[in-house]
Amino acid sequence: MRLDIITCLPDLFDGPMNQSIVKRSQTKGHVEIAIHNLRDYATNKHKNVDDYAYGGGAGMVLSVEPIDKCISGLKEQRTYEEVIYLTPDGETLNQRMANQLSLNENMILLCGHYKGVDQRVRDHLVTKEISIGDYVLSGGELAAMVLADALIRLVPGVLNDESSALTDSFQDNLLAPPVYSRPVEYKGWKVPEVLTSGHEANIEKWRHDQAVKRTEERRPDLLD
Numbered sequence: 249m250r251l252d253i254i255t256c257l258p259d260l261f262d263g264p265m266n267q268s269i270v271k272r273s274q275t276k277g278h279v280e281i282a283i284h285n286l287r288d289y290a291t292n293k294h295k296n297v298d299d300y301a302y303g304g305g306a307g308m309v310l311s312v313e314p315i316d317k318c319i320s321g322l323k324e325q326r327t328y329e330e331v332i333y334l335t336p337d338g339e340t341l342n343q344r345m346a347n348q349l350s351l352n353e354n355m356i357l358l359c360g361h362y363k364g365v366d367q368r369v370r371d372h373l374v375t376k377e378i379s380i381g382d383y384v385l386s387g388g389e390l391a392a393m394v395l396a397d398a399l400i401r402l403v404p405g406v407l408n409d410e411s412s413a414l415t416d417s418f419q420d421n422l423l424a425p426p427v428y429s430r431p432v433e434y435k436g437w438k439v440p441e442v443l444t445s446g447h448e449a450n451i452e453k454w455r456h457d458q459a460v461k462r463t464e465e466r467r468p469d470l471l472d
C-alpha cells in the first residue's frame with residue numbers, strides 16, 4: 249500500500265509516522281508513505297497556498313491550483329484508487345470503511361487547513377471525503393494520521409500475529425473481550441479461572457460471552 253499525504257504542515261508527520269508498527273510497516277516494505285509539502289506547489293512568489301474567500305467572511309481557503317498541481321504530478325506516476333479529503337463534514341470513519349480501504353494499493357490523503365479547500369478541489373479532484381468524528385480539529389493532519397494508522401495495521405504482514413487484527417474491537421461488530429497476563433494473582437485481583445484452564449473451547453466461549461456483554465453494556469448500537 250502506498251499513501252501520498254498532501255499537507256501544509258509536513259513536520260507534523262515526523263513523529264507518528266516513524267514509530268512502532270507504522271514505522272516497521274515501512275522498513276519491512278509493506279507500506280510506503282510519502283509526505284508532500286503543498287507549499288512546494290505554490291505558484292506565486294510568496295509561496296502562498298491559501299487566499300481570501302470570495303464573498304467575504306473569516307478564514308482563508310486553500311487554493312485549487314497548488315493542490316491540482318500536486319495531485320496531477322502524482323497521477324502521472326501511478327494510478328490511485330482514491331483521493332481522500334479529510335474533513336469534518338465527510339463520512340464518519342469506522343472499521344468497515346477501514347477494512348475496505350485497506351484493500352487499495354495507492355491512495356492520496358489531502359489535509360485541509362484554515363477554512364477548508366476551494367470547493368472545486370472537492371468537486372473535481374477528490375473521490376472520497378472522510379471525517380474521524382463529530383468534532384473539529386485545527387487541520388486534517390491528525391485525521392490523516394488516524395486514518396493511515398487504521399489502514400496500515402490491516403495490510404497483510406504488518407502485524408506480527410496475523411490473527412490479531414481479526415480479534416480487534418469492531419471486527420464482527422463486537423467490542424474485544426478483556427485480556428489478562430501474568431501474574432495470575434496481584435493484590436488479591438485474580439485472573440478468571442477459565443483462562444488458565446487450558447480448555448480451548450471454554451476459553452473461546454468465555455471470550456465470546458464477554459465480548460457480547462461488553463458490547464451490550466457499552467455500545468448497544470453495534471448489536472442492532
Ligand code: ADE
Pocket residue numbers: 334335336360378379380381382383384385386387388391
Ligand atoms: N479536519 C478537521 N476536523 C476533522 C475531522 N473531525 N475529521 C477529519 N478531518 C478534519
